[in-house]
Amino acid sequence: xxxxxxxxxxxxxxxxxxxxxxxxxxxxxxxxxxxxxxxxxxxxxxxxxxxxxxxxxxxxxxxxxxxxxxxxxxxxxxxxxxxxxxxxxx
Numbered sequence: 001x002x003x004x005x006x007x008x009x010x011x012x013x014x015x016x017x018x019x020x021x022x023x024x025x026x027x028x029x030x031x032x033x034x035x036x037x038x039x040x041x042x043x044x045x046x047x048x049x050x051x052x053x054x055x056x057x058x059x060x061x062x063x064x065x066x067x068x069x070x071x072x073x074x075x076x077x078x079x080x081x082x083x084x085x086x087x088x089x090x
């Protein structure tokens with residue numbers, strides 16, 4: 001049976017991934033892209049800075065978010081099959 005979409009995992013991601021930090025947001029974006037690519041879909045995912053918070057000691061913390069072109073949680077474009085390596089050739 002052909003899997004049409006990545007397996008859904010409700011709630012927080014496994015592990016201690018901080019999706020609001022720049023590093024965590026980039027990792028989350030990578031995981032989303034990889035999950036959809038694995039089942040043959042191309043998804044545009046980007047990380048955006050959404051806010052900064054001033055701390056009492058004068059430092060500031062930036063907060064990030066992950067945005068994508070998923071519609072209702074589903075990808076819209078199939079991956080270009082010609083750009084993928086031919087697995088039968090191996």
